[in-house]
Amino acid sequence: MSTQDEQVVEGFAGPGGWSQGLRLAGFRGRARGVELNAAACATARAAGHERVHGDVAAVDPRMFGPAEGVVQSPPCPGLSVAGSRKGLGDRAAIRDRMTAFAAGDTPPVVEWADPRSPLSAEPLRWVRALLPRWVALEQVRAALPLWEHAADLLTQLGYRVWCGVLAAEDYGVPQTRRRAVLMARRDGLPVDRPRVTFPVPVSMADALGWDGAVLVSNYGTGGDPRRRGRRPMTAPAFTVTGRCGRNKWEHPDGTRRALTLAEAGQLQGFPADYPWTGDVTARQQQIGDAVPPPLAAAVLAPLVQYQAHPVPVAA
Template sequence: MTTQRLTAIDLFCGAGGLSEGFRQAGYTVVAGNDIDAAAGETYKATHPDAEFILAPIQDVTVDRLCKTTGLRLGELDVLLGGPPCQAYSVYNHQRGMHDARASLFEQYLRIVEGMKPKWVVMENVTGITSIAGGTVVQSIKEELRKLGYEVECRVLKTEEYGVPQERRRVVFIGNRLGLPIEFPKPTHGPAGSGLEPFTTIWDAIGDLPPLANGEKDKIAAYTEEPVNWFQAYARENAGKTVLNHEAPRLSPVNEARMRHIPIGGSWRDIPYDLLPEGMKKAKRSDHTKRYGRMRPDGLSCTVLTKCDVHWGAYIHPYQDRAISVREAARIQAFPDSFFFHGSRTEQYVQVGNAVPPLLGRKVAEVLLKAGTTVRKERQKAA
């Protein structure tokens, strides 16, 4: 890395998972934009070097970005972006190009054309690869190439980069500098792979204080020292109190249901008379994650925008409750120094919508490596 400041702007930034990953790699994120006010409060508190712009992307002009950041056209190192993914998500059964959100990537391309960043990094859910027969992905590549960028995309698995969660993201990387485009190589894998072992759920949350169902307004302090690299990473620069660590209040019937669910179990372990009416007719092969109790030695299922036990495996491994916002944030590889603003519902949304910072960091590092390699080769040639 050179001593010159490396800059990034993050569009559709949410709470700032991708920004945080690039910050950890050494970039200065100078601006972020989103329409979510609660996420904006989180972003402003955790990215003091960045100017947060609360506005629809359609209202964000290149001129405003230049004035806000002090950058001239062509000076920005990286333009980050993650257009809202609901239109492309496999969880959206009405997904399609007719959804207005599916055209938001065009707004990202508009900013690319105006700002002329050296690199572009765009991420989305894997559903984007199949919608409209794959034409969305082809359109993104073609439009970026028209603007002078060589671009590639790849599906990345977050668990292969130390994130304790099975999560898939499509990442587009491109540049207009003629530099090689690479993607981060996996650092973590199963036993026998020669890589670091996967980070398990208990590796990630095992040091957090216990909670009872519905327990809130508790000043939760760390009671144990970090016992692994992930816990040390999460607690770096954190205070003595665990932030956003409260248990949602589940109903008495859900408490009764949870008591029947063993580690790794699901709705199929609940007695028939306690099942929700809609699930009494379900096939036992369906809905495998619903009312799931996490395996402490396994990976989490994908963290969504609400960790509702009715929809996924979000029951704590040992405690009869849903995971807290902080535990969801740990599973998304957010540092504990992040305080998520807004209502608890808004906090879960911010966490679930984010790119895990550890994944963002690995992507940032391959960009840095490409620039460093070329500089070294040029120095040798001179």
């Protein structure tokens, strides 16, 4: 297991999804998160997680010193089906930027279709600077080709790598959520897809402790806004997004009420009393953007554990 003198650096750290996951995975060292959103920093700090308020792309990674692990979840609206998707046309330029960072070079200036696109290359800059023992990355499914390119580059830097798409409900998260994940380590130990821990998904009723309603989605089925998706509480929830407060509970008598933000947080795998901070819009966005802690823990657990005498790997 980890020791108290080890450090993990989290980029795009948000309100604490990865940080909670580290705790659940048994990490006992120091986790320092860099996050640009002030409300997300406040939430994380209120939950006991360390945050540096700053821009991941503007920070020199070397200021954090030696790092046992690097964790990053770059912003995904430019790739997500729930976002603009303008970033899809930037993927070739993102790969070029990753390649430059992995080589220790300065990438050329690019005119981006989505200004957030270059952030997806930041993990390579941080890994190249810190050469941590392990790496964990997460983004929406459309980012998988980017993580596959990152896997090739990390292999050249001495890492063993696995990347693929994970289903959050396979790891105890009470919602259906697919995310592209990369796991890498350079201590000579193998790395593989995290084993499924919940072959039977956790339902909304199990997570919230009550039953008897249907969750009506804010999004239209098949793109038709008049056909809202509907799920009984005996099933996992829809993917929780930054507009989660617009989902509705519908009771048998026809009455409706909005999904509360505490409930949305629980459907992401956070504790019911997690200290979400900021106005309603800010809290919804934090919840939707966060990595579900049980999923984070499943990814991190095999990485923070290691043998007593790791196999040395050349830099």
